[in-house]
Amino acid sequence: MEWLLVPFEVSFVQRALMAGVLVSAVCAVVGTWVVLRGMAFIGDAMSHGMLPGVAIASLTGVNLLIGAAISAGVMALGVTALGRSRRLSEDTTIGLLFVGMLASGVIIVSHSRSFAVDLTGFLFGDVLAVGSGDLVGLAITLLVVGAVALVGHRSFTALTFDVRKAHTLGLRPRLANAVLLGLVTLTIVASFRVVGTLLVFGLLIAPAAAALFWSRRITTIMLIAALLGIAATVGGLLVSWHWGTAAGATIAAGAVLLFFLSAFLSFVRQRFRSLTPEIESSR
Template sequence: MIGFLLEPWELPFMQRAFAVAAVVGLVCGVVGVYVVLRGMAFIGDAVAHSAFPGVALAYTFQGNLLLGGAAAGLVTSVLIAFVSQNRRLKEDTVIGVFFAFAFGLGIVLVSTRDSWTTDLSSFLFGQVLAVSAADVWTVAGIGAVLVAVVLVLRRELVTVSLDRETARAAGLPVFRLDLVLYAVVTSTIVMSLEAVGNVLVLALLITPAATARLLTDRLWSMTLLASVLGCAGSVAGLYVSYAYDLAAGGSIVVVLTGLFALTWLLAPRHGRLLRGRLTRGAGVPGATAGTS
């Protein structure tokens, strides 16, 4: 067992992959808490797909795919935040409009090329086993900045997430905080693309936070649990990928979803099975008393 755990660490490319997966899982866990509290899982999907036209455009002109995706994602995020300030439109409606447009534009741009290359497919499906040492340091640096921003603004972000009208009444700059949150989510998604790819990145952002939400009602505990789950699940997914020669990104997502399913069933307070047993256990004495 110990030999199996240590074997991948003898390979330099696996060492880099573990480092990137751990950092990405941790950062996605922290940022995902605010996405889940805001009920804005759809924004993660929208931003991930809005990066697609930027990548396609960069690919067409032989540019940097990640920079192209980041630019497109940030532009879309700003537009969503701006248009969402109109109170006649719900945020998910605005997100849906830009989500569809961005993905459609990406398909149009890709259709102008005769064929896809490995670079474009790796953006869509991830290529964590091919990261370089420079990528590891870049992801670690960006991740540290993103976590620091979220922790510094945690109270304001929670207030805006739970009750926007109360936040406005309290004098909080709701629009600016929206921009900050969208920018952080976009940066987190782009940072995670090499680990799991554009198609699966939403799971890395949402699933650890959703799992933690089933285990605690406290913000700090939820943030800590989500980061641990994201980090541990990503590393475990890589082990599964290595052991069975499976796609790394998909393996990470499957492991994280498995942890969510177990928690959904077995969580002490909110788990489906244990909650049912507690309810039945509480109902038995009442029924007995009623018939005595």
């Protein structure tokens, strides 16, 4: 058991674990709605669409979070504005903005001498370099996301399953959609500097998607997703410590692996249930 405990006796690994737990909790809440509403593509676009703002902030010496927030805000406004067009589908507008923002960011970053390092840091972050200030920021983000999700739970549910009923009940689905988009933006902006866009997107989608195999209740899905995210964090940090792999990428890979494991176990469970009546009837 020593191999299991030794890594977490080191202070920077402890901070990385705390960051992973906080990010897992935030992503579980927001990611559940993202998966249920089929917003995975927009989540990916938002996470990578921040690159221009981050690049400009890095080159000008401005706080990276400010640059990321501005860029993500532009992306969100663009998606909302172009989404009103009846000639273009939503995925088309998101795809165009995604490619345009990402290409612009790469062009800007390419002017930096540390191009490869900057781009790698943006994608993968550095979870092992988490400081106390980063943990405070993530904790505040969790409180805000939790409060908004609690207040808007009824509106989000109606928006996800029956938009017409949401209109009938006066739940203002357009506003709910805008708030939900804001939560996705907040989650990505608050987390990317610590764990990178790859890990944020991985923990946003994979645990919530895996949780769908085990429950249909929204709150239960969020709880299972959080636990799966934490499991991916612990496992990823252990593998990273003993095998010398990149911590952020390993955690993200662990989250995806847990999704496929959940899908397999769910398939086995369904097959067992379907075979049980046949076995009983043959006796």
